[in-house]
Amino acid sequence: MITIPYLTAxxxxxxxxxxxxxxxxxxxxxxxxxxxxxxxxxxxxxxxxGLEDFYIRRLYLRIQDxxxxxxxxxxxxxxxxxxxxxxxxxxxxxxxxxxxxxxxLGSYNYLGFAxxxxxxxxxxxxxxxxxxxxxCSTRVDGGTTTxxxxxxxxxxxxxxxxxxxxxxxxxxxxxxxxxxxxxxGGLIISDSLNHNSIVNGARxxxxxxxxxxxxxxxxxxxxxxxxxxxGQPRTHRPWKKxxxxxxxxxxxxxxxxxxxxxVAISKKYKAYVYLDEAHSIGAVGKSGRxxxxxxxxxxxxxxxxxxxxxxxxxxxxxxxxxxKDLIQYLKYSCPAHLYATSISPPAAQQIISAIKVILGEDGxxxxxxxxxxxxxxxxxxxxxxxxxxxxxxxxNDSPVMPIMLYNPAKIPAFSRECLKQNVAVVTxxxxxxxxxLARARICISAAHSREDMxxxxxxxSRVGDMVGIxxxxxxxxxxxxGENRVKLE
Amino acid sequence: MVEAxxxxxxxxxxxxxxxxxSMAKAASDWLTFAFDVPFARAVVFGVHIxxxxxxxxxLLVVILFLLSQKSYKPPKRPLTKxxxxxxxxxxxxxxxxxxxxxxxxxEPPVLESAAGPHTIxxxxxxxxxxxxxxxxxxxxEKLLESCSSALEKYGVGSCGPRGFYGTIDVHVDCEARIAxxxxxxxxxxxxxxxxxxxxxxxxxxxxGLYLSRSTIVYFxxxxxxxxxxxxxxxxxxxxxxxxxxxxxVVEAVxxxxxxxxxxxxIIRLKEKYFFRVLLxxxxxxxVLGSSGRGLTEHWGVPIExxxxxxxxxxxxxxxxxxxxxxxxxxxxHQRLSSSGYVFSASLPPYLASAAIxxxxxxxxxxxxxxxxxxxxxxxxxxxxDIRGLEIASxxxxxxxxxxxxxxxxxxSDLELFEDIxxxxxxxxxxxxxxxxxxxxxxxxxxxxxxxxxxxxxTESDLQKA
Numbered sequence: 001m002i003t004i005p006y007l008t009a010x011x012x013x014x015x016x017x018x019x020x021x022x023x024x025x026x027x028x029x030x031x032x033x034x035x036x037x038x039x040x041x042x043x044x045x046x047x048x049x050g051l052e053d054f055y056i057r058r059l060y061l062r063i064q065d066x067x068x069x070x071x072x073x074x075x076x077x078x079x080x081x082x083x084x085x086x087x088x089x090x091x092x093x094x095x096x097x098x099x100x101x102x103x104x105l106g107s108y109n110y111l112g113f114a115x116x117x118x119x120x121x122x123x124x125x126x127x128x129x130x131x132x133x134x135x136c137s138t139r140v141d142g143g144t145t146t147x148x149x150x151x152x153x154x155x156x157x158x159x160x161x162x163x164x165x166x167x168x169x170x171x172x173x174x175x176x177x178x179x180x181x182x183x184x185g186g187l188i189i190s191d192s193l194n195h196n197s198i199v200n201g202a203r204x205x206x207x208x209x210x211x212x213x214x215x216x217x218x219x220x221x222x223x224x225x226x227x228x229x230x231g232q233p234r235t236h237r238p239w240k241k242x243x244x245x246x247x248x249x250x251x252x253x254x255x256x257x258x259x260x261x262x263v264a265i266s267k268k269y270k271a272y273v274y275l276d277e278a279h280s281i282g283a284v285g286k287s288g289r290x291x292x293x294x295x296x297x298x299x300x301x302x303x304x305x306x307x308x309x310x311x312x313x314x315x316x317x318x319x320x321x322x323x324k325d326l327i328q329y330l331k332y333s334c335p336a337h338l339y340a341t342s343i344s345p346p347a348a349q350q351i352i353s354a355i356k357v358i359l360g361e362d363g364x365x366x367x368x369x370x371x372x373x374x375x376x377x378x379x380x381x382x383x384x385x386x387x388x389x390x391x392x393x394x395x396n397d398s399p400v401m402p403i404m405l406y407n408p409a410k411i412p413a414f415s416r417e418c419l420k421q422n423v424a425v426v427t428x429x430x431x432x433x434x435x436x437l438a439r440a441r442i443c444i445s446a447a448h449s450r451e452d453m454x455x456x457x458x459x460x461s462r463v464g465d466m467v468g469i470x471x472x473x474x475x476x477x478x479x480x481x482g483e484n485r486v487k488l489e
Numbered sequence: 490m491v492e493a494x495x496x497x498x499x500x501x502x503x504x505x506x507x508x509x510x511s512m513a514k515a516a517s518d519w520l521t522f523a524f525d526v527p528f529a530r531a532v533v534f535g536v537h538i539x540x541x542x543x544x545x546x547x548l549l550v551v552i553l554f555l556l557s558q559k560s561y562k563p564p565k566r567p568l569t570k571x572x573x574x575x576x577x578x579x580x581x582x583x584x585x586x587x588x589x590x591x592x593x594x595x596e597p598p599v600l601e602s603a604a605g606p607h608t609i610x611x612x613x614x615x616x617x618x619x620x621x622x623x624x625x626x627x628x629x630e631k632l633l634e635s636c637s638s639a640l641e642k643y644g645v646g647s648c649g650p651r652g653f654y655g656t657i658d659v660h661v662d663c664e665a666r667i668a669x670x671x672x673x674x675x676x677x678x679x680x681x682x683x684x685x686x687x688x689x690x691x692x693x694x695x696x697g698l699y700l701s702r703s704t705i706v707y708f709x710x711x712x713x714x715x716x717x718x719x720x721x722x723x724x725x726x727x728x729x730x731x732x733x734x735x736x737x738v739v740e741a742v743x744x745x746x747x748x749x750x751x752x753x754x755i756i757r758l759k760e761k762y763f764f765r766v767l768l769x770x771x772x773x774x775x776v777l778g779s780s781g782r783g784l785t786e787h788w789g790v791p792i793e794x795x796x797x798x799x800x801x802x803x804x805x806x807x808x809x810x811x812x813x814x815x816x817x818x819x820x821x822h823q824r825l826s827s828s829g830y831v832f833s834a835s836l837p838p839y840l841a842s843a844a845i846x847x848x849x850x851x852x853x854x855x856x857x858x859x860x861x862x863x864x865x866x867x868x869x870x871x872x873x874d875i876r877g878l879e880i881a882s883x884x885x886x887x888x889x890x891x892x893x894x895x896x897x898x899x900x901s902d903l904e905l906f907e908d909i910x911x912x913x914x915x916x917x918x919x920x921x922x923x924x925x926x927x928x929x930x931x932x933x934x935x936x937x938x939x940x941x942x943x944x945x946x947t948e949s950d951l952q953k954a
Contacts, residue, residue: 074642116640125637128839181585229568229576241582270582303585316837329586346640347837 004406004436005471012406012436019408023058059408065093066415066427072099074115075107077447081424102419103456105442106426110283110399111370112447113314113354119362120314120353124346131345144342151348152319158355159281159307160289160299161321165330168343170278170308171197173318177306178274179205180334182243185232189223189271190245191215193253198245198276208233214253217261220244224269242271248280248291248307252433252441254394254401256284259295263302272303282312283399288358288371294397313354315347374399374446381444381453388461389474393439402428402439403460403469410467411438417463423456498561509551517544635846639839 004012060067065084073080080099086092107114131145148166156164167173178201182188186207190198193214202209210227213219224242231238244266246257259275266273277290285293290307292299299305304322309315320330358367378399385392391404405411408429415427429438444453464470568576 116642121640125640128637128640129633225573225577228580229573238580239582241585269577270580272582272585326586344837344840346839 008406008471009436012408015408016435019059023054026058027054063412063415066412069424070095075104075109076112076115077104077109077445077449077452078102079104079107079424081419100419100422102422102424103448103452104424104445105456106424107445108279108311108443109314109445109447110279110312110374110443111288111314111354111358112445113312113350113357114445114447117314117353117357119357119364119366120350123353124349127349128346145345147345147348147352148342151343151352154352154355155319156321158289158359159305159319159321160292161305161323163324163327164319164321165327165334166317166319166343166348168317170310170316170318173306173308173320174198174276175201175204176334177304177320177330178202178243178245180330181205181304182207182241185237185240187227187239187242188245189220189227189242191247191250191257193250194245194247195251195276195278198247202245214250215255215258217258217265220262221265221269224265224271228269242269243274243304244271245274245276248275248277249284249398249400251279251400252402252428252439254398254441256280256291256295256395256398259291259297259302263297267301273301274304274306275302277305277307278318279311279400280398281307282354282358283374284397286371288312288367309347309351313351315350315354317343317347317351370446374444377444377446377448377453381442381457384453384457385460386472387474388457388464389470389472390460390464391469391471399444400441401444402441404471405438405440405467405469406436408438410469411440413467414440414463414469417466418459421459421463423459425460502555506555509555510548513544513548513551517541517547635842639842642838 065086069084070082071079072082078101081102083096083098083100084093085096086094113120127147131147152164152166155166156162167176174195174197178188178198182205184206186205188202188205188207188209189212190202190209191214192211210223212223224244228239228242230236244262246259246262248259249256257275263273275291280294281290282288284291287293290305291297292302292305304320304326306318306320308318310317320327353362356362357364358371360367375397378401379396382392382394382396382401385401385403393402393404394400405414405427411427411429415425418425425440425442427438427440433439448456
């Protein structure tokens with residue numbers, strides 16, 4: 001959990017208050033001016049009510065140039081960021097033809113498969129020529145090719161489950177699976193910081209949803225006991241089933257989930273466990289198999305494992321892995337499987353090739369090298385940042401590290417200053433994070449070399465001093481000199 | 490139990506009150522008698538103190554005392570730890586999935602080559618009527634070329650959501666191209682289309698509507714009078730809801746039945762009742778209209794009248810994903826608040842470049858559309874005299890939907906169709922699909938066999954069918 005220093009909280013509240021006040025003032029003037037010119041929406045209700053897009057108009061648009069930056073090269077360790085100019089005070093941004101080569105600290109490229117790869121790309125092009133970029137039909141109608149079946153077997157054996165099912169998009173996987181598995185009369189208990197796709201799926205299912213404190217197994221136990229004893233909200237009938245939904249690595253915190261305890265508690269109370277490994281599959285674990293391997297949890301204990309291919313495998317799509325019966329049932333009834341176009345064949349081939357490289361089946365040791373490198377890189381980067389005095393979240397071994405910014409003014413300052421020095425970072429604020437806890441999120445990749453990281457550290461340190469986000473005292477460097485002297489003597 | 494306790498309490502209080510009252514009366518009588526005798530008319534401080542005043546004062550004190558008593562509430566006893574443990578042990582959840590029945594076991598056929606007009610299944614070459622490849626663009630060399638160069642340049646994935654460096658220049662180009670083609674101001678790309686109603690709408694729309702937490706009112710499939718009456722009812726009921734945003738959601742060509750929506754009527758109704766129209770053109774983009782611009786061109790309606798147009802590119806454009814176009818304001822709003830856009834990774838760049846090429850091809854060769862229309866008419870003529878089946882879709886739609894002349898409305902229909910669908914590839918080398926329904930679907934239209942016609946089909950293919 002993040003404890004925010006008192007003074008910082010005060011200043012952050014003050015900043016937001018000021019921005020809000022200014023925004024309201026401008027809205028007031030806008031209303032006056034609009035009253036003069038009649039609006040052309042006769043009789044129609046406006047698409048956005050007054051306060052709904054207040055945040056967008058008054059707060060987000062000011063810093064719009066920090067988000068949505070277009071790139072013109074693959075999102076590898078170094079990439080080209082297209083520069084944009086704005087003529088009307090950041091309301092609209094136009095692309096220019098200038099690009100600047102920046103160090104990429106923001107893309108989800110954990111194992112470095114983002115750009116064209118020597119093993120994967122030729123195979124992908126070949127499969128595209130053979131199967132064409134899309135199948136134009138759903139899985140059940142004629143969109144299943146031999147490639148899809150091979151992919152599902154591959155994924156199932158990689159993850160450690162008997163069978164798997166693959167979808168074209170990760171977001172859809174969550175939104176469409178939860179309604180199939182559980183309905184009215186069931187209970188979903190999800191971590192308070194779960195991703196939006198899980199929240200949507202839970203809402204769409206019609207089951208009751210309860211939240212437990214982030215990563216706190218004792219609170220989960222308390223919630224489970226309370227709800228099993230009470231039953232359904234008003235009728236007090238027993239619940240039909242209970243599913244506990246957690247994520248492997250939380251993308252905004254960089255923390256690993258406390259999986260062994262959570263699985264133990266769920267087994268004790270006979271609840272089903274649903275694990276979303278969007279960020280952790282392929283990136284953590286000795287052979288890249290995710291949090292189960294890293295934390296020593298048997299995959300048979302987790303009932304449903306879900307993940308996406310966008311992050312570590314450099315492709316797109318999502319999967320669900322579970323028992324054969326479960327997958328058979330999902331094939332029969334899941335709307336995403338029955339109605340949505342199947343995953344594009346070249347993307348499927350990319351995933352197969354990437355898995356082969358990770359497991360070393362392509363005949364080289366590149367996979368093992370990549371895994372070792374990403375672990376080293378993450379630990380090195382995190383410890384260096386902490387030594388410099390930044391407030392960094394996340395556990396060791398996790399490639400996601402958020403640096404706390406807090407103050408809304410520091411968000412664009414940090415982002416723009418880093419871009420000027422050719423380092424591209426990602427800053428996140430409300431609504432993806434709580435209002436006070438804005439942060440800059442760094443994603444380390446196996447494609448970053450030692451020099452890249454040292455350069456990044458220098459730039460971040462300089463910008464951090466400028467912006468003032470070193471909330472903790474930096475470790476003094478004089479100790480090193482003392483040590484050296486001792487060694488010489 | 491609680492009421493009994495309450496009445497018991499009330500009875501007690503009543504009994505107590507009456508007992509006290511009688512006692513007080515007795516006492517007052519005695520006192521009156523006692524006091525009246527010696528100084529019946531004493532005067533203290535100018536106030537006549539009759540003996541009865543003293544008694545009334547005593548009564549008042551007693552009443553106040555009773556009122557100030559707290560009422561009796563049964564004490565709350567939360568469940569003890571042991572009881573909770575017992576309940577938790579007793580509770581048995583349902584299994585995660587219902588048991589597998591035989592009908593769930595069927596596997597779809599596996600293709601061994603691209604899903605073009607001809608495809609290979611189990612080593613045999615069959616004519617493929619199941620992919621929505623309307624313009625025959627699967628396997629087109631220009632598409633393949635642009636895709637391979639995109640793959641070489643960008644790799645496969647885009648590794649990030651649109652807000653965080655997932656926007657590659659091809660995405661922006663693609664959006665601009667689509668907007669130019671359709672004549673709208675802007676457009677926005679999604680990876681799979683699940684937008685956020687007609688009874689026949691497919692599940693994606695239903696889910697989107699449900700998630701938007703708005704009240705959904707369905708009207709009968711493609712029935713304009715039903716739409717009108719529903720609109721009337723809704724506007725009358727919500728007179729105060731002038732601020733509510735109201736949408737009509739329709740599909741241009743319905744996936745579940747192959748009918749075409751009468752857009753001019755819908756526009757008329759919308760303008761009368763001030764609703765906005767959300768048009769899903771998945772199956773009509775690139776198909777209807779003389780140059781493929783979709784339903785609006787088909788009916789001759791200017792596109793600005795439609796507020797939001799969504800479409801899946803997985804049909805005519807032979808790529809994956811979807812897009813949504815409309816006025817600039819609507820699209821900008823979506824960029825920040827649409828969860829499918831903000832929270833998930835962007836479309837792989839090679840698919841975006843494929844879409845651009847597909848639109849280019851479409852613009853350069855309008856005869857593809859003519860060929861598609863020809864194919865549709867030929868196929869319809871050929872199929873119209875199969876005994877027992879009738880064609881339920883519109884003459885111009887590229888989805889031909891066959892349903893039974895007399896449907897029993899039960900699951901045996903589905904089995905019959907599945908039988909047909911299985912036998913047909915084996916005997917005549919033709920590959921068709923039945924329409925399947927998820928149990929979450931609220932659609933009530935009858936099931937049938939679906940054939941997707943493509944411009945790539947040649948005459949001989951159609952004869953075989």
